[in-house]
Amino acid sequence: TLSDRLTATFKNLRGKGRLSEADIDATAREIRVALLEADVALPVVKDFIAAVKERARGAEVSEALNPAQQVIKIVNDELVQILGGETRRLRFAKQPPTVIMLAGLQGAGKTTLAGKLALWLKDQGKQPLLVASDLQRPNAVTQLQVVGERAGVPVWAPEPGNGVGDPVGVARSGVEQAKKQLHDVVIVDTAGRLGVDEEMMRQAADIRDAVSPDETLFVVDAMIGQDAVSTANAFVEGVGFDGVVLTKLDGDARGGAALSVASVTGRPVMFASAGEKLSDFDVFHPERMASRILDLGDMLTLIEQAEKAFDASQAEEMARKLQGKGGKDFTFDDFLQQMQAVKKMGSLKSLLGMLPGAGQMREALDSFDERELDRVQAIIHSMTPAERENPKIINGSRRARIAKGSGTQVSDINQLVERFFMARDMMSQAAKGGGMPGMPGGGG
Ligand code: GDP
């Protein structure tokens, strides 16, 4: 697997924690091969490699991970980000019905998906209506009716009066019908051709103009491989779409098409279809797809564990220093490390925002100014090792020197030194008592 190969590439580097240009190049070669094996389109591979190289060069050296693990983490993060980061949810219209239009080549899985999506929405308490706007193939309407019956969802089909032979008319009357019967979601199935052709695109665009979809989903077969890019581009130009649905993931395709389409169009993959049964359907999980494409799963688990273990041992060490000798072993270097740990939490901000009752914690993080950390860091770096170890010796002339070295004022140094002693006292009290002073239930 790629994990094994990357680990082999970095065999001689273990523990050194820094990436040379040659290491980065060797890594890039391995990733390139792995992506091509997963059927990612060549231009996408090139862009991806460039992005990973850039990030590897600028990466902060992590003490918790060896170089191979660091690169794997970078590669994985980049993959997940391109695939859409967090799963993008369906946007429902403020004024129902929400209109969802499906577009894609013939055989991509649109009609099957229409049923899956309808069932999925119905299970969430929605009342969808399926609309049969594929009049191209003789049995297309019947196929949707069968699917609708299985999902237990009504189907709006062309009949005399609502546009026989006119897919646009059927779509328009279907949305009208949904309004009358209080359906809150309308799913419009459309025709596809085996290859991209202008007439099909025009018809899809006409349907789009007639019903103004809230979401247009591009349905694409995961097995399509290298053709994914040109097909996706044609649909971006011809119809435009908001999100991608990947089908036939139950096959043995490695999922390169997902990366190709997401990367080239900048649209998120939203749903995944993996089988012919209506229940073979789920929202798309970027992390799972990332490990399917590059087979990094086990390595990522190891990396997570390494990082956790590192954090834990660091915290233990800190506690040990604070408990003994009234906290005198706690140095300015430790202080800086703690501040950096808080900074790392900054990336949790968005996550915290989603939890109920996280408001207070969020406020604390918001008030933590990154420039403040930079200044503190500059000041501490201008101290000698002896001063960092034993801040008591930082007298007036040393303060003047540190201020000059860090481009700050003596008053900044005074403030920081004062803060350091206060923080150390407080934390040392807390460490002895087993909790933060003044916190209920802290035991201190
Ligand atoms: P459409 O032409 O885009 O409407 O595609 P269909 O929904 O008619 O699907 C074409 C074929 O692919 C049918 O035989 C489906 O049963 C099959 N199919 C659709 N989605 C999946 C899937 O996720 N996995 C598998 N194995 N087959 C699928």
Ligand code: MG
């Ligand atoms: Mg169809």
